[in-house]
Amino acid sequence: MNYAFSDKIATLRPSAIREIFKVLENPEVISFAGGNPDPATFPSKEMAEIAARLFRTNSPAALQYGITEGYSQLRELTQRRIKEKYKIGTSNDMLIITSGGQQAIELLTKVLVNEGDAVLCEDPSFIGALNAFRSYNAKLVGVRSDDGGMDMGSLEEKLKTTKNVKFIYVIPTFQNPSGRTLSIGRRKELLRLASKYGVMILEDNPYFELRYSGEYVPPVKSLDTEGLVVYAGSYSKILSPGMRIGFAVAPKPVAEKMVVAKQVADVHTNQFFSMLVAEYLKTCDIDAHITDVCGLYRKKRDLMLSELSKRFDGRVTFTRPEGGIFVWCSLPEGCDGVDLCRRFSDKKVAAVPGSTFMVDEKAPCPAVRLNFSMPSSDQIVKGAELMGEALDEYLRHTL
């Protein structure tokens, strides 16, 4: 049998990150490559107690089919929390539970994008989202970013010159991979431009509650008065990613179409964990938990930045994120992230080349993404030392 694939999938490749993950099977490797939370942040004790209680008191419902929109208590508790705390969502919106934030991205793409339609995105941006857009044959158009996030001049130019733009994809806070945050002024400008050109915004915001310093910047969705923004949220980075519980807040007509798409995708999200998270929100203090998580990650970030300063010694510059889990390193001109990551691999250190996150993955890219949530303090110290050595050798051979 000769297998012929659909046009939208035929050229899509597994992400380069997957390949790097193979290196990680070696337990000696120090990894800055993933995007995993530190397991120490999982509230396992509370979750174990809630799970035992669910099995004892409500297992017929927790193990049975649920409804596609999601477990109603989880929807209500999530909606109330993000509305009261962050002003996310209006009475014209509807919140649905998704199988991770990733599913919110995929469903929105499916309901909005015809093959050949354009999606504008930061360049670099999150590979999982870029591949979701590619998997529907969307045309990706990268918008330049700097330390203040997506550049609004570049965005307007792309809006003017690109046909059939369906939405602007943005990770405004502690962006993956750059760690950057879109300034409040630019958030307002982003909304103005979306309104002016009649395109939607997909705000992907899984990291924003992981702030370790600096000032809170309100989500784009909280500033939206016209129903322009679809918001993708997640419990992955604040409770546990393995359970695959995320959510989308979208204008009702959009959310309803996303429900139709979700029904054929996986019927509904894992019911047991939907009920477990609802119970967690009812009986535990998630804000206090997030404060603890931030305390742990703040130390890791501070250590990461000071060790990188010491070992990179100005030869490589890097972002100083106020939150999230990533640092973006910029190499001198003429260097390539892929080559440097190979040098890292030789020293049993894993990192992800910047090109992975670019709209044009094949162009050389003098950048590398480093994660600091997963490695231990010892690994950060030792890993930075090894990366410094690898950098020495690389620069000696390259420049």
Next chain:
Amino acid sequence: MNYAFSDKIATLRPSAIREIFKVLENPEVISFAGGNPDPATFPSKEMAEIAARLFRTNSPAALQYGITEGYSQLRELTQRRIKEKYKIGTSNDMLIITSGGQQAIELLTKVLVNEGDAVLCEDPSFIGALNAFRSYNAKLVGVRSDDGGMDMGSLEEKLKTTKNVKFIYVIPTFQNPSGRTLSIGRRKELLRLASKYGVMILEDNPYFELRYSGEYVPPVKSLDTEGLVVYAGSYSKILSPGMRIGFAVAPKPVAEKMVVAKQVADVHTNQFFSMLVAEYLKTCDIDAHITDVCGLYRKKRDLMLSELSKRFDGRVTFTRPEGGIFVWCSLPEGCDGVDLCRRFSDKKVAAVPGSTFMVDEKAPCPAVRLNFSMPSSDQIVKGAELMGEALDEYLRHTL
């Protein structure tokens, strides 16, 4: 904001079953409408023990990100079981874990189907699959079925006259909605025709282990020597549907593309329950459990068929399934399933009109689907009585 949806999603509506489910919010309603397993079949005690053990010994892994292909132990244990017991899968195949059997259907459609390509299917067939095909703008072509399942003469005629057929979708055993089983002779003919016309087969087989009488018929996949069949399996009907754990067995090149599509869909399936099912397979006797489930459902089926015989009294004929969870009722000519289901609703009984499951949903269809796994024995007896009364009134007014 004026929301414009993609062509493939714009006309897709939530399934009629969803609307019927609203009636079910009334606790007095006796429902034959759903497809839910009886919660008494969930092995809650064993699952609770395994969950407690997982939290105690392995929570960092069970709550962390997993790999897209699925938890390796669950893949291996599932593969070994279905290979040894049912000869499903060869060394050219790969098994991946999916978020329910539904996701296997959706992923295969995404990787194979361009808009406008054709999918051949039984008519009637499972609405969740039909809507998955519709959600990629596939052209659905219905193939006539009778008591032996899909008619092979009709299939060959459609294969001859339809352009760009990508696959044949079939639920060969205890079909949803008809309860029918494809005979062994037709299974072989199905494979011969697929090979002759160079199209794949999607075998959706969630019910086949729920056999209460008659003789085992081997899965189509077990007869496939040419890599024609993608097999969708599920733990929903034998363990629990709420956890959303299914699997696909596909020729490696196809499975690899499905993994790429799954990565952008939901990254991976719930990790905790993937580990829980693996532990269940290792430490419990799933075959003995399935024997118990069959014992319970056999009684319900027998009661259902005898009560329907009594109350429908030859005015409505119905299938006598050897397994599964559905009975398909055929009304006299000139009757319509939608009208009869309305009469049922008036008596607080829920059932699904046959048209729901047809390729052409809008054509009148003199049929109704009844589920017997979920209602209690008392509900089956009382519900059949009420349906008999409703039928009396309907026939009196219609014929």
